[in-house]
Amino acid sequence: MTSTRYTVDDVMTKTVVTVTPDTEFKAIADAIKRWKVTAVPVVADGDRVVGIVSEADLLPKEEFHDHPPGMIDQMRRLGDTAKAGSIRAEELMSSPAVVIGPGASLPEAARLMAGRRVKRLPVVDADGRLKGIVSRADLLKIFLRPDDDLAAEIRREVVDRLFPDSHRDVKVDVTWGVATLTGHVPDTALIPVAARLAQSVEGVVRVDCRLEGPAPA
Structure with a gap:
């Protein structure tokens, strides 16, 4: 007994802005x-994802624009100070990128x-080729x-399915994603x-279960 299983492929953005390492x-x-967008995947060798560049990867350039990092900053923030002096995607990107497959479930993502x-995951096939991108906002679409x-x-x-002989005695109401079940069932x-199971239905925010045992004769 399973509800409709939505996957990353159902909610991801399939038209993706990309850059190359250079x-x-x-x-x-x-x-x-x-x-x-807030980030762009870096692709090479036939759309294989090799990294991702986000706004956060670009910010050190502005942060240290008018004052070079001091010795303490260089020691504490090696990655950021290195990016402040970088000019190409291959130097700026986070690599390897955290990726996911199109068949993964939304909870997995x-x-x-x-x-x-x-905040987002490039979606790749079994060969690592880019198929789309999924963000936190995409996961909320459900x-x-x-x-x-x-x-x-x-x-x-x-x-x-649970109550085939008494399903007509159960009422299901959903308002703003909150499901309310009322009525009488033979097996408490x-x-x-x-x-x-109602809570596991994709898109349900909360379940208010008010089901009761058999109605008095």
């Missing part, structure tokens, strides 16, 4: 501004972003599913199962 600093900054403290769609999926995948042991 792209100059100013061209990278221009691409980020023009396309209103969210956990990887949180664990690696990144919560924009219409309430009617969520209610229909909960009824079809949870209520109808299945009530927490219903709540858990």
Whole structure:
């Protein structure tokens, strides 16, 4: 018994602005501004992702623009001070890039972003070729599913399957992503199962399970 499984491929941006390892600093900054993105993958050898350049990678150039880093800064922030003097993507990029496959689940992507403290993930195929990019905002798209769609999926995948003989006695309402289940079911042991499965439906914000045992005769 499973609900619709959405993957990275369902929410990722498939048209991606990229640069090559020899792209100059100013061209990278221009691409980020023009396309209103916060980072660009660096690709080489047939769209294989070799790194990623973010706004954060460009900022040291401005930070140390009017005063060169002192000895303490150089010792404490070797990466940043090195980037302050860099002019090409291959020198500025974070490498290897943290990537994910198009078939990965949305929770997998969210956990990887949180664990690696990144805001977006290049999406690559088995050969490392770029297929898209997924951001934290993309992962939130699933919560924009219409309430009617969520209610229909909960009824079809949870209520109808768990309670085939009494599904008509269960009411499912979804408002702003919050699912409310009310009614009477023959087996109270299945009530927490219903709540858990309803919560697992992609796009559900919270479940208010008010199911009860058999109605009094």
